[in-house]
Each structure stands twice: as structure tokens, then as C-alpha cells.
Amino acid sequence: MKRWLIVLLPLIATGCGPVEPRFHSENAIPERLDDWGMVYRDGDSLRWSEAVEVYDLTTPLFTDYAHKLRTVHVPEGGTISRDSHGRLQYPVGTVFSKTFYYPAGNSARQVKKTDFAEADLRDGLSLTSNRVLETRLLVHYDSGWKALSYVWNEDQSEARRKITGALFPLTLVDGAGEKQDFHYVVPDANQCAGCHATTFANRQAEPIGPARPDFINRDSPLGSGNQLQNWQQRGWLSADHQDWPRAADWQDPSASLPDRARAYLDINCAHCHSETGAGDTSGLWLNRTLTASRSHLGICKPPIAAGQGTGGRRWGIAPGHPDDSILIYRMASRDPGAMMPELGRSLVHEEGVALIRTWISGLEGSCTRQLTAE
Numbered sequence: 001m002k003r004w005l006i007v008l009l010p011l012i013a014t015g016c017g018p019v020e021p022r023f024h025s026e027n028a029i030p031e032r033l034d035d036w037g038m039v040y041r042d043g044d045s046l047r048w049s050e051a052v053e054v055y056d057l058t059t060p061l062f063t064d065y066a067h068k069l070r071t072v073h074v075p076e077g078g079t080i081s082r083d084s085h086g087r088l089q090y091p092v093g094t095v096f097s098k099t100f101y102y103p104a105g106n107s108a109r110q111v112k113k114t115d116f117a118e119a120d121l122r123d124g125l126s127l128t129s130n131r132v133l134e135t136r137l138l139v140h141y142d143s144g145w146k147a148l149s150y151v152w153n154e155d156q157s158e159a160r161r162k163i164t165g166a167l168f169p170l171t172l173v174d175g176a177g178e179k180q181d182f183h184y185v186v187p188d189a190n191q192c193a194g195c196h197a198t199t200f201a202n203r204q205a206e207p208i209g210p211a212r213p214d215f216i217n218r219d220s221p222l223g224s225g226n227q228l229q230n231w232q233q234r235g236w237l238s239a240d241h242q243d244w245p246r247a248a249d250w251q252d253p254s255a256s257l258p259d260r261a262r263a264y265l266d267i268n269c270a271h272c273h274s275e276t277g278a279g280d281t282s283g284l285w286l287n288r289t290l291t292a293s294r295s296h297l298g299i300c301k302p303p304i305a306a307g308q309g310t311g312g313r314r315w316g317i318a319p320g321h322p323d324d325s326i327l328i329y330r331m332a333s334r335d336p337g338a339m340m341p342e343l344g345r346s347l348v349h350e351e352g353v354a355l356i357r358t359w360i361s362g363l364e365g366s367c368t369r370q371l372t373a374e
Contacts, residue, residue: 019049021073023093026141033135033150033159038071038097041157045124046099046132049073053234054121055227057215059250059263061208062349064184065113065172066133069099069125072210074236082239087211096138096210104131105173108154113174115251121222127156133168134186135159138207145205149186163189172347182346191343208271214247214288215267247288250355261359262288264352268341284316298327300367309338319363328357 019037024030034040039048048054052071060068074080075093083089102111111131125132137148150159151166165188172180209215213228220227228241247266248259266288273286282304285296295301298316303309303326311329318324330340331353339345 021049021051021095023075023095023139026143026146029148029161031161033137033161036095036097036137038073038095038137039069039099039135041127042124044126044128046127047124048097052097053227053230054220054222055210055216056218056221057209057267058218058247059215059260059267061267062345062352063100064182064345064347065349066100066102066184067114067130069097069101069121071097074231074234078236080231080237082213086213088207088213088216090140090207090210092140092142094140096207097135098138099125099132099135101125101130101132102170104129105171109169110171110173110179113172113180132156132159133184134162134166138205145207147189147205149189151186162186165189165191180347185344185346187343209267212247213241214245215263217241217244217246218249250352257359257362259288261356262286264355268352272341298325299363299365309340311338315367317360317363318367319365320361322357322360325360328353328360331356 019040021037037049038052039046048071052073055070055072073095074091078091078093081089103114105111132152134152135150139146139148149162151162152159166186168184170182170184172182216227218227219225220230224230228237231237247263248255250260250264265286270286273284275285283296283301284298290296299319301316302314309330310326313324313326313329316326322328330338332348333339334348
């Protein structure tokens with residue numbers, strides 16, 4: 001069934017005009033990212049089609065301190081709906097893109113560790129002050145969602161598809177000049193599909209953050225107002241979003257500590273640790289809206305099958321005692337047999353660990369007696 005208008009416009013890597021998104025069949029996936037028309041190089045900047053929306057999440061997934069430029073395109077006539085669980089359902093033909101980049105360091109291998117204050121993207125993403133590594137696409141076909149990885153070459157002139165993934169040996173340099181060597185990992189096709197299979201029973205890839213209206217309900221990084229309102233103005237979203245919930249920004253000091261911690265654990269962990277995810281049998285469910293059981297949140301919960309991942313600790317979360325909590329141990333580990341999340345990072349998110357440590361420190365109760373409600 002032909003649902004998409006195919007627009008054939010030439011792309012020139014260093015100085016092209018406006019482009020339009022182009023959908024490609026599952027049997028003819030292009031080798032070059034340019035052929036999708038979602039993001040493209042224009043001189044010294046990475047830009048995007050006017051037909052896509054740049055968006056961000058209230059609290060994003062941590063990926064080794066990489067920054068991310070996110071876009072979405074919904075086909076003409078397509079409408080985003082909400083299912084019975086409140087999740088956003090995108091029409092066939094929708095394409096998400098996520099470009100991973102770092103502020104550039106003093107050499108090809110060095111990248112800067114900076115805070116996650118959003119870059120000024122109004123004139124595109126500068127390729128002279130930033131190092132772009134990869135762009136991932138999540139494409140909705142009739143058969144379901146398909147994850148694709150495109151890796152940028154060293155001079156950032158183009159990105160090509162990499163089914164087997166890639167490794168970038170990098171050195172992260174913080175503001176004090178401290179250096180940390182690590183390998184930035186571009187996931188292979190199976191790893192992409194594994195993380196995005198949020199319903200383990202059918203193992204079908206799905207969007208994670210964009211499926212959650214509470215993580216989308218925020219202002220656009222381009223300063224163009226509320227993202228959901230922008231999508232509604234494009235005709236993508238017909239529902240009134242005024243009363244939709246909003247997840248906390250994990251860095252927002254005006255938000256409550258529990259809300260910030262729960263949002264952080266949700267976006268980083270709950271795609272597996274949920275009632276339907278691959279980690280459902282662990283009994284650890286980290287959805288921020290879960291209220292049924294403190295045990296499912298990990299409070300005073302003994303491990304089921306964590307093996308060496310316990311670090312010798314007895315409880316998932318020991319109220320008031322972060323150093324006795326398995327959750328902190330696994331978040332702070334770089335050991336492949338213990339670290340959580342298992343995929344998507346090589347480094348420890350020090351600031352994220354500090355947030356969860358502070359939250360656990362303030363929890364009341366004891367694992368040797370019945371806990372009172374929060």
C-alpha cells in the first residue's frame with residue numbers, strides 16, 4: 001500500500017537547500033542517512049527538514065554523557081492517538097531520529113563532559129564545535145517498528161548504516177581537566193531491538209520516551225512552545241493535551257526529590273523493569289506512576305536472581321542506607337556482570353547516582369519491620 005509521497009531531492013553534503021523527509025520500504029533501506037531527509041549536513045551545521053519536529057524529553061535516558069538531537073516526522077494525514085494505557089501510538093510511516101554528539105575536545109579522540117543544558121539549535125547543530133557520532137532511526141512499518149543505526153565518518157560529511165554497530169575509543173574531559181577513557185558503543189541491530197522490546201511477551205520494538213506523553217509534555221528545545229501543542233498544530237495530534245501529566249525534570253531543583261528520582265529511574269530502567277518488560281520476573285518495576293507496592297519499587301525487596309549483581313547487599317533499596325542498596329551498587333558499577341543498565345553505557349552517570357543516593361537517604365523505614373507509607 002502506497003501511503004507516502006516520495007520526494008526526490010538531491011542532497012549535497014556541504015551546502016544543500018531545504019530537504020523533505022522520504023520514506024523507504026523495509027526491503028530497500030538506504031545505506032546513507034541523507035537519503036531519509038530527516039537530518040542533513042548544510043555547510044558547518046547539521047540541520048533538519050522543516051517537515052519534522054525537533055523535540056526532547058523532560059528527563060532523558062543517560063548515554064555516557066552524550067547529547068542528543070531528536071526529531072520526529074509523521075506522514076501526511078497520519079494521526080497520533082492514545083491507547084487504553086495512555087501511551088502514544090504513532091501511525092505507520094512515522095520516523096524518529098536521534099543524533100548522538102559531544103562538545104568537541106582538543107583532539108579527534110577527546111570530547112567534553114558538560115552539563116545537559118540544551119544547545120542553541122535555532123541555527124542547526126554546529127559541526128565545528130561538536131563531534132557527531134551516530135544517528136539512530138526508529139521507523140514504523142506495516143510489520144512494526146524497525147531500529148536502524150547510521151555511523152558518521154570522521155570528517156562528519158556523511159553517515160552510513162551499520163548493522164553490526166561500532167566502537168569509538170574516546171576520552172571524556174571534564175571542566176577541571178580530568179580525563180576518563182571509555183568506548184562509546186553504537187549498538188548492533190539486535191541490541192537496538194532488545195532495548196526497544198518494552199513488551200517482552202511479543203518482543204516487538206516500540207518507541208520508549210516518545211510513547212510517554214508525560215515525558216513529551218514540555219517546551220520545545222527550539223523555544224517554539226509546548227511540544228504537544230506544536231504537534232497538534234501540525235495536525236498530528238487530535239486529542240486535547242491540556243490535562244495530560246508531566247514527568248519531572250531530574251535536574252530541576254524546584255521539583256520534589258521523589259518526583260525527580262522516580263522520573264530518572266523510569267526513563268533509564270522501566271523499559272525493562274516493568275510489569276511487561278524483559279525484567280518483569282525480577283519483581284523490580286520502576287515505572288514512576290507505580291503505586292501498588294513499595295516492594296516492586298525495590299524497597300526492602302530481596303533479589304530474585306541477581307547473582308554477582310548484588311554486591312553482597314541484601315535489599316534492592318535499603319531506606320536511609322544507599323550504600324546498602326543493590327540499586328546504587330549496580331548503577332555505580334562498570335562491571336559488565338553487575339552494571340545496570342546492561343546496555344547503553346560504558347561510564348557511570350555520577351550525577352544520576354548522586355540523585356538516587358540522596359533520595360534513598362531520605363526514605364524512612366527499616367527492612368526488619370513493616371514499613372509505613374511514604
